[in-house]
Structure formats: C-alpha cells, structure tokens
Amino acid sequence: DGGITQSPKYLFRKEGQNVTLSCEQNLNHDAMYWYRQDPGQGLRLIYYSQIVNDFQKGDIAEGYSVSREKKESFPLTVTSAQKNPTAFYLCASSPRDRGTEAFFGQGTRLTVV
Amino acid sequence: RKEVEQDPGPFNVPEGATVAFNCTYSNSASQSFFWYRQDCRKEPKLLMSVYSSGNEDGRFTAQLNRASQYISLLIRDSKLSDSATYLCVVVYNNNDMRFGAGTRLTVKP
Numbered sequence: 001d002g003g004i005t006q007s008p009k010y011l012f013r014k015e016g017q018n019v020t021l022s023c024e025q026n027l028n029h030d031a032m033y034w035y036r037q038d039p040g041q042g043l044r045l046i047y048y049s050q051i052v053n054d055f056q057k058g059d060i061a062e063g064y065s066v067s068r069e070k071k072e073s074f075p076l077t078v079t080s081a082q083k084n085p086t087a088f089y090l091c092a093s094s095p096r097d098r099g100t101e102a103f104f105g106q107g108t109r110l111t112v113v
Numbered sequence: 114r115k116e117v118e119q120d121p122g123p124f125n126v127p128e129g130a131t132v133a134f135n136c137t138y139s140n141s142a143s144q145s146f147f148w149y150r151q152d153c154r155k156e157p158k159l160l161m162s163v164y165s166s167g168n169e170d171g172r173f174t175a176q177l178n179r180a181s182q183y184i185s186l187l188i189r190d191s192k193l194s195d196s197a198t199y200l201c202v203v204v205y206n207n208n209d210m211r212f213g214a215g216t217r218l219t220v221k222p
Contacts, residue, residue, distance in 0.1 A: 031208045041214060042119070045210070088154075096208055100145075101147060101159040104156035104158070106155075
C-alpha cells in the first residue's frame with residue numbers, strides 16, 4: 001500500500017526540548033516538503049528537498065532543521081530555538097515531473113506544554 | 114507581499130449556488146498550478162490541476178491566466194459536502210511548492 005506516513009499523530013513537548021517529527025514515503029518520489037499550519041491559516045513552507053542529500057529553506061526555516069539521507073525519509077527537527085512551535089505539521093512528497101500532484105501525510109499536531 | 118494570495122473568505126452560500134474563488138501569484142516563473150481541498154483537521158488533497166486552456170471536472174472549473182498571474186476555481190450547484198477550505202498551489206521550476214492561505218467555504222441547506 002503506497003503512501004506517505006507521518007508519526008506520531010499527536011506530540012507533546014516541554015518547552016526548551018528538541019523534538020523530531022518523522023515522515024516516510026514509499027511512493028519513490030524525489031521531492032519532499034514540510035509545512036506548518038496554524039489555526040485558520042494556510043500552509044507555510046519550512047523546508048523542501050528535491051533529491052537525496054539536498055534541501056532548501058522555505059519561508060519559515062528558523063528554529064527548524066531537516067536531513068535527507070534516504071529518498072524515503074525526510075525528518076523534521078523542531079529545535080528549542082523555535083519560539084512558537086505549537087502547530088499542525090504536514091509533510092508532502094511529489095515526483096519531480098512537471099504538473100504532478102503532491103501527496104500529504106496525515107500530519108502531526110505538536111503541542112508545547 | 115505574499116507569493117500566493119487568496120481571499121480567505123469565509124464564503125457562506127446556500128445549496129445550489131455558484132461560487133468562485135480567485136488566487137494571484139507574484140512569481141512569473143511559476144510552472145504548475147493546482148487547487149487542493151482541505152477538510153477540518155485533515156491533510157489537503159488534490160481537487161484538480163489548472164491548465165492554461167482551462168479544465169472542468171463535473172461541477173468544478175479551473176482557469177489559469179498567466180498574463181495576469183491568477184488562477185480561479187468555479188463551483189456550480191454547490192452541495193453541503195463542498196464545505197471545506199480550498200487552497201491554491203503554485204509550483205516553481207525548482208519544485209518549490211507554495212500554498213495560498215486558503216478560502217473557507219460553507220454551504221448551507
């Protein structure tokens with residue numbers, strides 16, 4: 001069953017701690033993305049990766065880090081430097097071909113307590 | 114200025130109404146365009162791609178105007194099940210994919 005999986009679905013973190021969100025896909029897609037969504041808001045791009053061992057900053061990369069060591073995996077670390085980390089985090093993947101859609105994971109809701 | 118701008122709404126329409134959403138983008142290097150639908154507390158899912166020639170899928174029609182840098186979505190004969198947030202998406206040549214803030218639609222009986 002091909003798809004994109006994010007885990008965990010809900011995550012609670014104490015202020016000042018780093019936390020890593022998992023994103024795995026078995027669609028053989030080259031491009032992967034991380035977005036943040038706040039209540040009533042659209043999706044804001046944190047990082048994206050076109051290919052293994054390459055990634056680019058989006059609009060709100062500060063306080064976040066990523067790695068792309070394998071094609072299937074694109075984990076996002078929310079560091080203690082992120083001042084307001086409570087949000088809904090969405091991971092997506094797509095082929096690099098023109099005009100092809102992106103598929104999303106079910107998202108991770110991160111709450112800082 | 115945001116790269117992709119959408120009217121956030123909300124749009125509250127009766128069943129059977131026709132409703133149109135617009136979206137403008139700032140970067141003329143944009144390559145591909147899409148409309149996604151997002152239900153409350155769920156992930157976005159593709160509604161339809163948008164082509165310069167326009168495309169239609171049942172009650173939904175999407176248009177792209179490259180000269181004016183905007184895309185539109187028209188929903189005819191609205192159903193209760195159309196209630197959702199509609200997101201326009203612009204993809205650049207380097208696979209950078211940007212979303213609008215979304216337009217919230219509520220269809221009422």
